[in-house]
Amino acid sequence: MKKVVGIDIGGTMIKFGLLTLEGKILESGEVDTEASKGIDILFEKLCNIVENFSKDNEILGIAVSGTGQIDGSIGKVIGGNPIIPGWIGTNLVEKLENKFNIPAVLENDVNCAALGEKWLGAGKGQDNFVCVTIGTGIGGGVVLNGDIFRGDTCVAGEFGHIQIEKNGKECLCGKKGCYERYASATALVNMAKERTGETLNGKEIFDREKAGEEVFVNIIKEWVDYFTDGLSTITYIFNPPLIVIGGGVTKQGDYLLDKIKESFESKVGINYKKNLQIKFAELGNNAGMLGAEYLLLKKIKHFN
Numbered sequence: 001m002k003k004v005v006g007i008d009i010g011g012t013m014i015k016f017g018l019l020t021l022e023g024k025i026l027e028s029g030e031v032d033t034e035a036s037k038g039i040d041i042l043f044e045k046l047c048n049i050v051e052n053f054s055k056d057n058e059i060l061g062i063a064v065s066g067t068g069q070i071d072g073s074i075g076k077v078i079g080g081n082p083i084i085p086g087w088i089g090t091n092l093v094e095k096l097e098n099k100f101n102i103p104a105v106l107e108n109d110v111n112c113a114a115l116g117e118k119w120l121g122a123g124k125g126q127d128n129f130v131c132v133t134i135g136t137g138i139g140g141g142v143v144l145n146g147d148i149f150r151g152d153t154c155v156a157g158e159f160g161h162i163q164i165e166k167n168g169k170e171c172l173c174g175k176k177g178c179y180e181r182y183a184s185a186t187a188l189v190n191m192a193k194e195r196t197g198e199t200l201n202g203k204e205i206f207d208r209e210k211a212g213e214e215v216f217v218n219i220i221k222e223w224v225d226y227f228t229d230g231l232s233t234i235t236y237i238f239n240p241p242l243i244v245i246g247g248g249v250t251k252q253g254d255y256l257l258d259k260i261k262e263s264f265e266s267k268v269g270i271n272y273k274k275n276l277q278i279k280f281a282e283l284g285n286n287a288g289m290l291g292a293e294y295l296l297l298k299k300i301k302h303f304n
């Protein structure tokens with residue numbers, strides 16, 4: 001039985017797995033990205049992963065989800081944070097296909113996560129929906145007619161840089177007041193640090209809020225309010241039937257989802273929320289790898 005090698009390249013770790021054509025993960029592992037060592041060392045690591053799996057398996061293709069701005073139609077990195085020297089400008093698909101002589105894909109990690117959720121997770125059966133991920137920043141993926149909507153230059157859906165505060169906090173992108181400066185997981189951690197002097201992670205902040213500490217009750221309330229401000233903007237643009245929210249904080253489950261829904265309720269008109277469902281992502285850390293596989297299987301026309 002043919003298999004797919006799935007790889008998810010993040011700034012600190014590379015996750016990988018051996019996948020069936022149904023998206024079942026048979027084996028998985030991870031290695032340090034060692035981003036600062038640059039693209040050649042990174043490519044060597046990818047080759048090792050593929051070669052190891054190829055020893056005992058017939059590999060149909062290589063599906064890669066990657067960090068940064070990526071032209072997924074050709075598999076080339078076109079921008080983003082230059083943490084991996086040489087990464088921007090690399091056509092990874094060309095390199096992998098030349099080396100292994102099997103099909104490969106590369107797509108942005110949030111777009112992959114959206115596609116993974118569409119194939120096997122919270123977006124199953126939906127051809128149109130929006131995915132919003134809460135992490136270091138806020139990422140977005142737009143699924144339109146069953147495909148990822150890339151935009152003219154493949155940078156559509158960067159919701160994190162929608163401005164929600166005029167003259168607000170400075171963002172890495174050079175603007176002020178960006179959504180992710182107020183509603184990302186990092187923003188939550190920063191908010192807690194500014195107001196209490198304590199360095200806490202997201203879970204700790206929620207624990208203190210659940211214990212009824214007023215300062216944390218207010219922090220979570222404000223953070224959720226910012227998050228749904230952005231969500232309402234996204235809703236006005238797309239009028240989606242479904243919004244899938246991903247990221248580590250979704251481990252809070254219905255406790256957080258109910259707060260989001262309650263806060264969101266009064267922020268859009270009746271026709272926007274008539275059928276709208278808001279769900280948390282279901283595939284966790286595997287969404288990127290599985291979404292990349294979905295893209296690969298579409299590329300080789302497996303579903304036709």
Ligand SMILES: [Zn+2]
Pocket residue numbers: 160161171172173174175178
């Ligand atoms: Zn920004």
